[in-house]
Amino acid sequence: MKSKKIIIVDDDVAILDSLGLMLDIEGFEVTAFERGSEIFSWVEKDAKPDAIILDMWLNNEDGREICKALKNKEATKNIPVIIMSASRGLEKTAIDSGANAFVSKPFNIDDIVSKIQHLTA
DSSP: OOOOEEEEEOSOHHHHHHHHHHHHHTTOEEEEESSTTHHHHHHHHSOOOSEEEEESEETTEEHHHHHHHHHHSTTTTTSOEEEEESSTTOHHHHHHTTOSEEEESSOOHHHHHHHHHHHTO
16 A cells, blocks of 8 residues: 655654654655745645645744645645644634644644544545
């Protein structure tokens, strides 16, 4: 079975490392970025990911705006986006920005894997 390609975007390197390792153990091919703007050039140069996990609050970037931009581009509009945040009660805000799902930090890896599998089935 082909492993699913997942992009993780978070400005916290510890989260990138831990979530990336957990997803790798679960059999996903992971690419990690500290800046949301890096997604666009990567997607244009490489194969599209099967899903994107995007932090809502990045240094000098708003994950909601990045999500909206992804959903407004023809090349990326169908890629599922899971927005992640340590701020509680923002699921509606995430969905309103175009996200397909929301995950609270601290995250539960089983919840993330379940959402990825559901969104990429």
